[in-house]
Amino acid sequence: MATPACRFGTVGSPASTPSKPGGSVGAIHHLASLGLKAFELAWVQSVRVTEAKCAEIRQAGASADVGLSVHAPYYINLNATADEWPKSRKRLMDAAHYGNLAGATDIVFHPGSYFARPPAEILEIAVPRLQGCVDELRRSGNPVTLRPEVMGKSAMLGSLDDVIALSRRVEGVAPCLDFAHLHARAGDGTMNSHAEWLAVLKRYRNGLGAASLKRLHIHLSGIEYSAKGERHHLMLSDSDFDLHGLMRAFVEMKCGGRVVCESPVMDEDALRIQKAWQRAARTTA
Numbered sequence: 165m166a167t168p169a170c171r172f173g174t175v176g177s178p179a180s181t182p183s184k185p186g187g188s189v190g191a192i193h194h195l196a197s198l199g200l201k202a203f204e205l206a207w208v209q210s211v212r213v214t215e216a217k218c219a220e221i222r223q224a225g226a227s228a229d230v231g232l233s234v235h236a237p238y239y240i241n242l243n244a245t246a247d248e249w250p251k252s253r254k255r256l257m258d259a260a261h262y263g264n265l266a267g268a269t270d271i272v273f274h275p276g277s278y279f280a281r282p283p284a285e286i287l288e289i290a291v292p293r294l295q296g297c298v299d300e301l302r303r304s305g306n307p308v309t310l311r312p313e314v315m316g317k318s319a320m321l322g323s324l325d326d327v328i329a330l331s332r333r334v335e336g337v338a339p340c341l342d343f344a345h346l347h348a349r350a351g352d353g354t355m356n357s358h359a360e361w362l363a364v365l366k367r368y369r370n371g372l373g374a375a376s377l378k379r380l381h382i383h384l385s386g387i388e389y390s391a392k393g394e395r396h397h398l399m400l401s402d403s404d405f406d407l408h409g410l411m412r413a414f415v416e417m418k419c420g421g422r423v424v425c426e427s428p429v430m431d432e433d434a435l436r437i438q439k440a441w442q443r444a445a446r447t448t449a
Contacts, residue, residue: 170414171231171422172438173202174430175383188217188266189224196228200434202422204233205268211237211258215265222267231422233270233311233381234263241276242290242312243321249293252276256297256310264306270381270422272340275312275321275330286321291333298336310337311381316345316394323349324364328371341368341382343410344397344426348389358409365417380421384410384437399427400436407437411444 177191184190192203203225207213225232236259240252260271278286298310312330315322324346327339346364347356354360369377386403388395400407413419423441427433 169420170438170441171200171202172434172441173200173204173230173422173424174434175204175235175424175426176206176208176430178431179429180431188221192221192224192228192230192232195431195434196230198431198435200431200438201229202231202233202424204235204272204424205263205266206235207259207263208235208238211255211262213262213266215262218262218265218267222265225267232263232266232268233272233422233424234259234266234268236260236263236271236273238274240273241321242293243276243279243281243286253293253297257300260297260301260306260308260310261304264308268308270309270311270338270340272311272313272381272383274315275326277320280319283321283323283326287326287329287333290321290330294330294334294337298334302336309381310334311340312337313340313383314342314345314349316342316348316387316389318349318351318393324367328368331372338372338376338379338381339368341380342384343382344385344387344403344405345383345394347405348387348394351389351391351393353404356404356406356409358406358412361406361410361413362416365413365419369417377417378420380419380423382421382423383426384423385425385427385433397426397428399429400433407440408444411437411440412448414441415444415448 237255386398386400425434
């Protein structure tokens with residue numbers, strides 16, 4: 165059977181993006197010229213974009229056949245206090261509103277912190293808040309998928325089980341699988357082998373259905389970590405990350421979707437990831 169298509173790209177504009185036209189529009193066309201077909205708008209500090217600029221981004225993505233997503237601001241917490249939650253909610257909703265105008269289909273966000281409370285308890289707070297966001301988006305005709313990201317520290321809301329649970333309980337939500345974060349979250353060098361990646365993808369399939377593997381949204385990079393989890397992103401060549409084992413698992417599980425890179429030199433590693441996937445597709449039965 166043919167392997168479903170994967171698209172590869174970057175989170176934010178690579179440093180190699182030409183100065184003209186520059187910005188997100190320039191990055192989209194630059195990535196396409198490199199043979200990369202996915203781009204995540206890095207609105208990680210705040211959403212500061214006009215409707216006119218969104219229209220330009222949408223047109224660039226369509227003309228270059230580059231799939232678009234958004235990384236929402238970092239300061240979102242589904243477990244915020246009642247006083248703080250409206251601010252978090254607005255950041256997520258603004259990213260979804262303007263992202264949709266810009267042609268993005270998926271809105272990635274950091275789901276927040278446990279604040280030293282049990283994950284199951286926090287999910288009971290997070291689920292109705294997330295459901296309310298999706299309900300409002302659908303009432304306004306906005307079809308984007310909200311994607312809580314797997315986080316790289318064990319103190320953070322965002323384990324694999326957390327994001328699967330949120331996605332099972334709220335229609336219109338699906339995980340952003342960050343495999344570097346999964347590796348770092350373990351903190352001991354595990355979660356970094358072909359067998360472990362296969363187990364992750366099988367848990368994902370068992371939780372969300374076989375069709376979910378055809379529309380994955382993935383972050384990937386090298387990563388430095390400690391016993392407490394993520395420290396910072398690295399180039400894949402400077403890390404211990406088992407890229408080839410992961411790509412073999414992708415092919416064997418017939419995965420499809422988008423893989424966007426967060427390494428320090430994003431386009432270089434995005435091309436490396438794409439080549440590793442292509443090699444795995446040729447050599448894996």
